Amino acid sequence: EAGVAQSPRYKIIEKRQSVAFWCNPISGHATLYWYQQILGQGPKLLIQFQNNGVVDDSQLPKDRFSAERLKGVDSTLKIQPAKLEDSAVYLCASSTDGAGYGYTFGSGTRLTVV
Amino acid sequence: GEDVEQSLFLSVREGDSSVINCTYTDSSSTYLYWYKQEPGAGLQLLTYIFSNMDMKQDQRLTVLLNKKDKHLSLRIADTQTGDSAIYFCAERVYSSASKIIFGSGTRLSIRP
Numbered sequence: 001e002a003g004v005a006q007s008p009r010y011k012i013i014e015k016r017q018s019v020a021f022w023c024n025p026i027s028g029h030a031t032l033y034w035y036q037q038i039l040g041q042g043p044k045l046l047i048q049f050q051n052n053g054v055v056d057d058s059q060l061p062k063d064r065f066s067a068e069r070l071k072g073v074d075s076t077l078k079i080q081p082a083k084l085e086d087s088a089v090y091l092c093a094s095s096t097d098g099a100g101y102g103y104t105f106g107s108g109t110r111l112t113v114v
Numbered sequence: 115g116e117d118v119e120q121s122l123f124l125s126v127r128e129g130d131s132s133v134i135n136c137t138y139t140d141s142s143s144t145y146l147y148w149y150k151q152e153p154g155a156g157l158q159l160l161t162y163i164f165s166n167m168d169m170k171q172d173q174r175l176t177v178l179l180n181k182k183d184k185h186l187s188l189r190i191a192d193t194q195t196g197d198s199a200i201y202f203c204a205e206r207v208y209s210s211a212s213k214i215i216f217g218s219g220t221r222l223s224i225r226p
Contacts, residue, residue: 004156033213042118042202042216043157055211091156102147103214105156 002026004106006092012112018080021109025073025094032069033103034077035091043091049075082113118217120203125223132190134220136203139184143205146179147214148188151200160188160201195224 005024013019025032030051035043046065048056051072060067064083069075079086089110093103120136138146144165149157163170163177163186170177176189190197200219207215 040218042204042218045213045215048211048213050211056209056213058209093157101145102149102159102162104159107154107156 004092004094004104006090006106006109008109009107010110010112012114013082015084015113016081018078019082019111020076020078021090021092021111023075023077023092023106025075025092026104029094029096029104030072031095032075033093033095034067034075035093035105037089037091037108039088046077079111082111084113087111087113118203118205118215120201120217120220122218123221123223125225126193127225128193128195130193132188132193132197132222134188134190134201134203134222136186136188136217137184138186138203138205140205140207140215141181141184143207145206146177146186147202147204147206148175148177148186149202149204149216151202151219152198157202190222193222193224198222198224 007022032049034046036046037043046060047067049069052069067077089108091105091108093105095103117139126132147162148160150160151157161172161175163179174191178187200221202219203217204214
């Protein structure tokens with residue numbers, strides 16, 4: 001089966017600019033997650049979708065971050081305006097409902113804000 | 115609370131066993147995981163253990179779970195250079211929804 005696809009692979013922007021990341025999960029996976037991984041840290045969950053509805057966005061900085069998952073498939077994560085501390089790898093993952101055996105992660109988008 | 119802690123670095127000689135340790139705080143965790151991350155790559159699920167198990171073995175990997183002490187370990191037998199990576203311990207927790215919480219990762223380096 002194809003894995004979780006993410007694009008772009010790398011992005012460099014200036015602070016206060018906007019940026020968007022795209023994720024295509026594994027076909028049939030109802031749950032989609034966006035994680036932020038700052039250098040030297042473990043991934044931190046930003047937002048979780050079940051189909052096209054948000055089930056947990058408690059860690060999402062909503063003043064600058066937004067995410068959507070149209071038609072319960074692809075998802076986009078946006079940052080506007082970006083800050084220096086947003087430099088990180090943004091990982092998308094997906095799973096079937098109640099996947100106790102873990103998520104499948106994409107390769108991530110490395111964002112550098114200068 | 116939700117917290118997963120692990121040591122930052124481990125160095126072992128090639129061919130020896132590596133043991134990576136982790137502690138977690140959420141006693142209601144049902145699943146615990148070990149993920150591997152190689153440079154520039156996403157996270158790869160290595161193995162997982164259900165909370166009613168004490169041990170799980172999968173080829174060179176052995177996972178030990180001490181639920182009383184909330185301690186999880188990953189043993190890699192016959193460590194090879196290809197095992198160099200960052201290893202993340204993670205637990206599945208339930209708050210508003212089921213989600214996986216990760217530790218900060220242990221960087222495993224292999225000495226010749």
